[in-house]
Amino acid sequence: MIGKESIAKTYNNLQTGLVQSGRGKDPATGAVSFPIYQTATFEHPALGRSTGFDYTRSGNPTRQVLEDAVARLEGGAKTLACSSGMSAITILLMWFKPGDHLIFTDDLYGGTYRLARMVMEKWGLQSSFVDTTQVKTVAAAIRDNTRAVFVESVTNPVNRVADLTGIINLARERRLLTIVDNTFLTPYLCRPLELGADLVVHSATKYLGGHNDLVAGMLTAKNPQHGEELYFLHNALGIGLAPFDAWLLLRGLKTLGPRMEIHQRNALAVARWLQQHPRVKKVFYPGLAEHPGCEGLKEFSSGAGGMVSFEVYDSEAVAGIINSVKLFAFAESLGGVESLITFPAMQTHADIPEEKRNAMGINDRLLRLSVGLEDADDLIADLNQALEGVNHTAE
Ligand SMILES: Cc1ncc(COP(=O)(O)O)c(C=O)c1O
Secondary structure (H helix, E strand, O other): OOOHHHHOOOOOOHHHHHHOOOOOOOOOOOOOOOOOOOOOEOOOOOOOOOOOOOEOOOOOHHHHHHHHHHHHHHOOOEEEEEOOHHHHHHHHHHOOOOOOEEEEEOOOOHHHHHHHHHHHHHHOOEEEEEOOOOHHHHHHHOOOOEEEEEEEOEOOOOOOEOOHHHHHHHHHHOOOEEEEEOOOOHHHHOOHHHHOOOEEEEEOOOOOOOOOOOOOEEEEEOOHHHHHHHHHHHHHHOOEOOHHHHHHHHHHHHOHHHHHHHHHHHHHHHHHHHHOOOOEEEEEOOOOOOOOOHHHHHOOOOOOOOEEEEEEOOOHHHHHHHHHOOOOEEOOOOOOOOOEEEOOOOOOOOOOOHHHHHHOOOOOOEEEEEOOOOOHHHHHHHHHHHHHOOOOOOO
């Protein structure tokens, strides 16, 4: 029923592929919305025969339809839907061998930093953290035992833009793999495998799901053999996404395109408004011409996404803003329809040592906004009333 032919490409435009994700994959009933196969196990027709599915940890039709849809969008050989972004990154790191060395973006998502430094180093995986906006810093970190560069295309939370094409070219020359965490951009805006990267990972909890209602990760390999090796770990570790969550994610994917368009339109409006506000010291949004990564981003992404961070003049002001916003929910995460505000130094990046955090600009004056799909004027009015209570300006 769900065979190889189901991932044959039948469209030219990504938007069509997104909307059609899962359609026509259930010929038995013709269900337009692919069903949730909420089952742990599958009955075999006879001894030695299988429907293609045996046990949901190893494979489930709803999960597979989702995986096929994402593989097609990314231009990959195989996608694995995982129980979280972190579990996708876990199998990716466990795939390497003790003694291997990986180079990571330095202002990496705090959970990835924690996994690399506090878990995987104990298993013998060596890691370096460097500025991936510069190819030369990546080149300088390469050792004899380096196997891969793990790069966030746009970093969390200060929105630094990697020199992605430069890193991919360097990695190819030096026979290293390029792994891209593309959570902030999504395949709607940027497809790293098409640029020559080897693996792409997402916290699908974010824009791919898009509704703040599930936790999931997607890992896509360009090379079929890499895909099979990673599938082995996916099954061995039992981190496959549950059928209901796979269905929610499939549903979210269908509207990824229009959602991203509104996210970035709103984000640009919010970023421009923040920029002129006297109580705001700095705004980090790569869609602003003043952002140092704005031009570089255009080389590999058709948009700047929906994440805006800003710094106020005084850390004392932070609590007031967080406590005063009404539309922005003070919550971790990003990429959903509802706008969120996060204090990265205390939340998402708390596991990064303070000195390192400060050096990367993740200080106690920085707030991160996941700009949602509400009306931009309402979001600005909400920020305005919250900032009105702040007494700290440049003077
Ligand atoms: C860039 C990035 N990568 C990975 C993750 C981890 O994903 P999850 O929370 O789904 O495990 C996150 C979570 O915030 C993230 O922002």
